[in-house]
Amino acid sequence: xxxxxxxxxxxxxxxxxxxxxxxxxxxxxxxxxxxxxxxxxxxxxxxxxxxxxxxxxxxxxxxxxxxxxxxxxxxxxxxxxxxxxxxxxxxxxxxxxxxxxxxxxxxxxxxxxxxxxxxxxxxxxxxxxxxxxxxxxxxxxxxxxxxxxxxxxxxxxxxxx
Amino acid sequence: xxxxxxxxxxxxxxxxxxxxxxxxxxxxxxxxxxxxxxxxxxxxxxxxxxxxxxxxxxxxxxxxxxxxxxxxxxxxxxxxxxxxxxxxxxxxxxxxxxxxxxxxxxxxxxxxxxxxxxxxxxxxxxxxxxxxxxxxxxxxxxxxxxxxxxxxxxxxxxxxxxxxxxxxxxxxxxxxxxxxxxxxxxxxxxxxxxxxxxxxxxxxxxxxxxxxxxxxxxxxxxxxxxxxxxxxxxxxxxxxxxxxxxxxxxxxxxxxxxxxxxxxxxxxxxxxxxxxxxxxxxxxxxxxxxxxxxxxxxxxxxxxxxxxxxxxxxxxxxxxxxxxxxxxxxxxxxxxxxxxxxxxxxxxxxxxxxxxxxxxxxxxxxxxxxxxxxxxxxxxxxxxxxxxxxxxxxxxxxxxxxxxxxxxxxxxxxxxxxxxxxxxxxxxxxxxxxxxxxxxxxxxxxxx
Numbered sequence: 001x002x003x004x005x006x007x008x009x010x011x012x013x014x015x016x017x018x019x020x021x022x023x024x025x026x027x028x029x030x031x032x033x034x035x036x037x038x039x040x041x042x043x044x045x046x047x048x049x050x051x052x053x054x055x056x057x058x059x060x061x062x063x064x065x066x067x068x069x070x071x072x073x074x075x076x077x078x079x080x081x082x083x084x085x086x087x088x089x090x091x092x093x094x095x096x097x098x099x100x101x102x103x104x105x106x107x108x109x110x111x112x113x114x115x116x117x118x119x120x121x122x123x124x125x126x127x128x129x130x131x132x133x134x135x136x137x138x139x140x141x142x143x144x145x146x147x148x149x150x151x152x153x154x155x156x157x158x159x160x161x
Numbered sequence: 162x163x164x165x166x167x168x169x170x171x172x173x174x175x176x177x178x179x180x181x182x183x184x185x186x187x188x189x190x191x192x193x194x195x196x197x198x199x200x201x202x203x204x205x206x207x208x209x210x211x212x213x214x215x216x217x218x219x220x221x222x223x224x225x226x227x228x229x230x231x232x233x234x235x236x237x238x239x240x241x242x243x244x245x246x247x248x249x250x251x252x253x254x255x256x257x258x259x260x261x262x263x264x265x266x267x268x269x270x271x272x273x274x275x276x277x278x279x280x281x282x283x284x285x286x287x288x289x290x291x292x293x294x295x296x297x298x299x300x301x302x303x304x305x306x307x308x309x310x311x312x313x314x315x316x317x318x319x320x321x322x323x324x325x326x327x328x329x330x331x332x333x334x335x336x337x338x339x340x341x342x343x344x345x346x347x348x349x350x351x352x353x354x355x356x357x358x359x360x361x362x363x364x365x366x367x368x369x370x371x372x373x374x375x376x377x378x379x380x381x382x383x384x385x386x387x388x389x390x391x392x393x394x395x396x397x398x399x400x401x402x403x404x405x406x407x408x409x410x411x412x413x414x415x416x417x418x419x420x421x422x423x424x425x426x427x428x429x430x431x432x433x434x435x436x437x438x439x440x441x442x443x444x445x446x447x448x449x450x451x452x453x454x455x456x457x458x459x460x461x462x463x464x465x466x467x468x469x470x471x472x473x474x475x476x477x478x479x480x481x482x483x484x485x486x487x488x489x490x491x492x493x494x495x496x497x498x499x500x501x502x503x504x505x506x507x508x509x510x511x512x513x514x515x516x517x518x519x520x521x522x523x524x525x526x527x528x529x530x531x532x533x534x535x536x537x538x539x540x541x542x543x544x545x546x547x548x549x550x551x552x553x554x555x556x557x558x559x560x561x562x563x564x565x566x567x568x569x570x571x572x573x574x575x576x577x578x579x580x581x582x583x584x585x586x587x588x589x590x591x592x593x594x595x596x597x598x599x600x601x602x603x604x605x606x607x608x609x
Contacts, residue, residue, distance in 0.1 A: 050284035069197035111240035
């Protein structure tokens with residue numbers, strides 16, 4: 001069952017970019033632009049081992065925040081913005097194939113060129129060794145008009161159906 | 162290796178074009194919280210001002226926060242491009258309805274400033290480190306995977322075999338035009354030549370890894386910078402050494418068989434070929450490191466292969482066969498010459514002083530032009546004097562391709578990835594010209 005309101009689900013489904021903030025070893029926030037994927041329950045992001053510092057941070061501290069902010073990268077009508085805090089885990093049991101089973105169809109939906117590129121993975125072998133970041137939403141903020149100077153609606157697990 | 166493209170000295174300028182900022186801080190529950198907000202830059206105080214977002218928790222005064230600016234352009238049916246972001250950190254101060262941050266450190270990437278391929282190459286150590294830690298946790302080695310077929314294909318760099326196919330085909334065609342043919346012997350020449358060539362490719366990777374040239378190269382392309390199998394952790398250095406040894410053994414074995422059955426003259430041609438291929442890259446001579454790589458390649462993939470094949474079939478050596486090998490020799494020399502252009506910073510660092518490392522861009526382009534002119538002049542003179550069939554003049558149709566390479570080389574000399582198209586066309590010039598020369602002999606055979 002979905003833990004998020006439909007307005008935020010639409011954002012997650014349409015967004016080509018979101019910002020994932022994690023905490024580094026010293027507890028400081030670090031932000032990475034990534035493609036958000038959503039299966040109706042959990043948010044998924046993914047990372048090549050080439051850019052794996054975020055994975056190390058999450059393994060150390062699973063608390064994360066995802067925000068969708070850009071009207072160009074998330075073309076929904078009417079425009080809105082959202083932030084979702086949650087707990088993440090890194091799935092890296094099978095760097096070579098594991099992510100394909102988990103998120104490839106969702107990824108291709110947003111970035112169709114991937115269907116072609118993944119067949120040519122021999123050209124950039126390390127780029128295609130990847131881990132999945134699975135995020136369970138804990139709290140969500142929604143700014144219906146996209147204006148973050150106006151107080152957001154806040155959703156928490158027990159309050160959302 | 163540095164991966165950030167943010168200009169520390171001009172960070173306010175770098176963020177000005179973004180539409181909004183994302184403020185990230187740690188909330189009272191210990192979770193990060195990120196939120197979009199309007200921003201303005203304040204050059205006078207070297208600060209970024211953020212409109213205070215209306216979100217319950219607020220960052221503590223003086224705490225270190227992160228501010229990120231991000232942009233992409235959707236590309237319908239494909240994905241997106243224009244990827245760039247800037248992330249900075251600093252202590253946050255309240256100023257009425259605004260937060261003020263003076264950045265103390267930053268990170269970011271702009272694909273217009275650092276090509277994605279180069280970003281990936283510069284990140285290879287991070288990938289290895291992640292897999293090393295994963296291996297420790299699991300108690301078993303975690304390494305990147307690639308199917309055996311791809312490993313062999315990539316490690317030996319099979320597509321470069323056109324350099325071998327062209328002269329051996331030409332040698333066989335000249336022999337046939339001179340009245341002799343034995344396609345079984347020709348096939349043995351092809352297999353033996355290919356084995357030596359692939360052995361050389363692998364040996365070159367071993368040599369460029371031990372010298373540091375390939376490891377220092379952050380701009381490899383499909384035509385330059387080696388196979389990367391060792392750098393990516395896909396094949397060990399020792400496995401590459403063994404592969405090279407095995408390929409040389411096959412090539413030399415076939416060569417000795419042909420010497421025994423066709424004549425001792427072949428021994429000197431074969432010895433010269435094997436010597437050049439090993440001395441090209443391996444110590445102590447390392448001829449390519451001394452700027453002699455082009456000569457080695459021209460001799461090896463020109464006269465040695467053409468004359469070797471011609472001799473195996475005819476048991477003779479002729480000036481005509483030698484002359485016909487010269488255009489092909491120059492063209493394959495130019496393939497190496499152009500392919501070394503993107504490698505020159507890492508080659509220079511590793512002491513691999515190729516011609517393109519030693520000379521200026523202007524001289525390198527002029528050298529390409531002169532060699533190309535010489536190539537086509539050799540074809541014209543050969544056809545006019547009867548050293549080659551008149552039909553070989555058909556090879557002149559590749560001149561427009563050579564002009565295209567000249568233009569690409571002149572325009573993209575400093576840009577490895579943009580130069581790739583010219584490198585590909587240059588290989589096509591060698592392949593098409595070589596095949597058309599062979600076709601010229603074939604027409605002569607058919608009509609005589």
